[in-house]
Amino acid sequence: MAHKTDIQIAREASKLKIQEIGAVLGIPPDDLLPYGHDKAKVSQSFIDGVQDRANGKLILVTAINPTPAGEGKTTTTVGLGDGLNRIGKNACICIREASLGPNFGMKGGAAGGGYAQIVPMEEMNLHFTGDFHAVTSAHSLLSALIDNHIYWGNELDIDVRRVVWRRVVDMNDRALRQINVSLGGVANGFPREGGFDITVASEVMAILCLSNDLNDLQKRLGDMIVAYRRDRTPVFARDLKADGAMTVLLKDAMQPNLVQTLENNPAFVHGGPFANIAHGCNSVIATKTALKLADYVVTEAGFGADLGAEKFMNIKCRKAGLAPSVVVCVATVRAMKMNGGVAKADLGTESVEAVEKGCSNLGRHIENLKSFGVPVVVAINHFVTDTDAEVQAIKDFVASMGAEAILSRHWELGSEGSEALATRVAEIADADTANFAPIYPDDMPLAEKIQTICKKIYRADEAVMNQKILNQLKDWEDQGYGNLPVCMAKTQYSFSTDPTQRGAPTGHTVPVREVRLSAGAGFVVAVCGEIMTMPGLPRRPSAETIILNGDGQIEGLF
Structure with missing residues (x-):
């Protein structure tokens, strides 16, 4: 029997009106800003009004290093959320x-797959509620203001070389990695070298995902360093008076988006930094x-546990005061x-030996997560x-690592296939045995933080940094940025x-290769x-x- 494609399954879903999904979480219709019939933003005033409530349990879903064979991390996140609701728990999903x-x-989309998907699949994988366009626009406004400031006399004394x-731009476009701007004579400004990253690598995206509210957002936007003067002092976005207008452009994008799973369970889909070049978590x-x-919140971090989960723990949880109760590694x-x-x-041919040999990757992720x-x-x-x-070979291996492996068939069966996983995860979360702590303290020097991640998580002998990079890190420490966490931009396919x-x-x-300060x-x-911070x-x-x-x-989205 031919399997239906993800998009066929998504299209056949019987969706509820988004107001009904809001009602499941106790959000009144007036506090939802609908985008069509099946997606809505949640108002800031409602969010402000629930802050005195107790927190539910936070469950992180992560994975081994991605392979072309596919892991299904988002699919498992959705399947686990549906499974928790199926066994009578009040659960919500949060993805990027x-x-x-x-x-x-x-890579395709990011809405799950099979019978464990979030819908509307097409809109989520395309323009959705316009959040990425807002981030791109706010970022572009700042870019325009910088070159405009230089054109009109450069009152801030920006060093054009710095x-x-x-x-x-929100597209894979290698032709834009390194470009020259302001060519064409006096009317167009002062020529200089520039370049494009993909929107998800923008510091504005990271700020949107780490800010607590609009005031926090504007402060962080103002804190961004855009250039340096000839005396090497930093020029901030607020020096260009860019933070106010950027906040205006991001006003709606700051509000979380509510959608639903195929089984009509609530899901927040908000923010989207990549984990190989940014911090890879949905919004705080x-x-x-x-x-x-909700009593249980299932969220995921991008790519493998060496990137997404490490950043979830060391950056997002540290900054937002969060702590996961249990981690699920797919x-x-x-x-x-x-x-x-x-x-x-040859993956269709049984090979227990190859499974056992390949478990070393999984084993290292388990050790890292336990740390x-x-x-x-x-x-x-x-x-x-x-x-x-x-x-059974995987189950035996995981048991030897002092953990438990559970087979889950959510892709094929929806929540019925993830009941066993959901039951066990809820038990562990309820047992409150987690004793979460990041793996390095705030006050460790920046170069040492990089070494710590490389040695403890990637199991490298060392991180190799030339004197220029070490000097740069030292300068930032002298400027008061030494207590910041580090965000590793690295291939997702290997620990190396x-x-x-x-x-x-x-x-x-x-x-x-280089270090960049995201001060905001x-x-x-x-x-x-x-x-590359701009993929091809x-x-x-x-x-x-x-x-x-x-x-x-x-047709053709997946």
């Missing part, structure tokens, strides 16, 4: 919004709001086999080609900076290896097969 770049590239604010405001409205038999050396074309003081459950996201012996090195490599080093977001970015499209982009069919429906 999808970026257009990967949608038209090779403008650090890059432009952004959405997570904190969900914790006031693995698949297929991905274990790929880590064990099996080619993608944050949080109990870990492994969710084996079931594929129809998995054999009982292969599944070599994307082809699967499994659990040791004996490698992490070359740090509140972290220092370390760019490692070959990672693959040889055969998904865009080639995305069409409107004869009925006016979208």
Whole structure:
């Protein structure tokens, strides 16, 4: 029997009006700003009004390093949320919004899959409620104000060679990585080198996701460093009087988006920083709001646990005062086999040996997650080609690591397939055994923080930083930024900076190419290896097969 595509399943969903979904969480219709019939923003006044309530339990879903075999992290997040509601718990899901770049590239969307999806799938993976456009616009406004200020006499004495604010667009477009701007003579300003990142790598996106409210947002926007003067002193966005207008552009984008799963359970989808170049978590405001409205909140962090979960713990939880009760690490038999050396074309053939060999990657993630003081459950996201012996091999391995692995069939069966996982996760969360702490203190020097992550999480021998980078970090410490956490920009495919090195490599080093200060977001970015903050499209982009069919429906999104 041919399986239905994700988009077919999503289209057949019987959705409730968004006011009914709001009612499940106790949000009155007047506090929802509807975008069509099936999505809405939640008003700031309602959010302000629930702050005195107790928090529910926070459950983090993360995964092994991604492979072309697929892990299904979002699918598991959605399936677990549905499963918790199925067993009578009051649960809400929090995930990130999808970026257009990967949608038209090779990764596809970010709404889950099979019978564990969030809908409306097409809108979520395209323009949704316009939040990404607002971020792009606010970022572009600042870019325009910088060059305009220089054009009209440069009162702030910006050193044109030291403008650090890059432009952004929400698309994978390698041609824009390095460009020249202001060409064409006197009327167009002073020529200089510039470049584009993808919108999700913008500091504005990180700020949107880490701010508690509009006042906090405006303060952080003003704190962003856009350039340096000839005497090396920083020029802030507030020096250009950009923070007020940027906040106006982001006013609606700051409000969390409420949607639903295929089983009509509530989900917040808000913010969308990538975890390989930014901090990879949905917004603090959405997570904190969900914790006031539900007894269990299931959220995910981007890519593997070495990136997304590390940043969730060390950046988001540290900054927002959150603490997860349990972490679910998603693995698949297929991905274990790929880590064990099996080619993608041969994944359908049983190989318990390859599964066992590939478990080293999963084992390291379990150890790392436990080092944050949080109990870990492994969710084996079931594929129809998995054999009982292969599944048992993962269960045995995880048991040897002092954790528990549970097979979950949510992709195929929806919440019925995730009951066992949901039951166990709720038990562990209720037991309150977590003793969460970040793995480095605020007052550790910045270079040491980078070394700590590289050694403890990636198991590298060391991070390699040249004197220029070490001097830069020292300068920032002298300017009062030494207590910030670090955000590693690194390939998601490996613990090392070599994307082809699967499994659990040791004996490698992490070359740090450059460091960037995100003073508004509140972290220092370390760019490692070959990672790009503006991705490119693959040889055969998904865009080639995305069409409107004869009925006016979208096809080709996944």
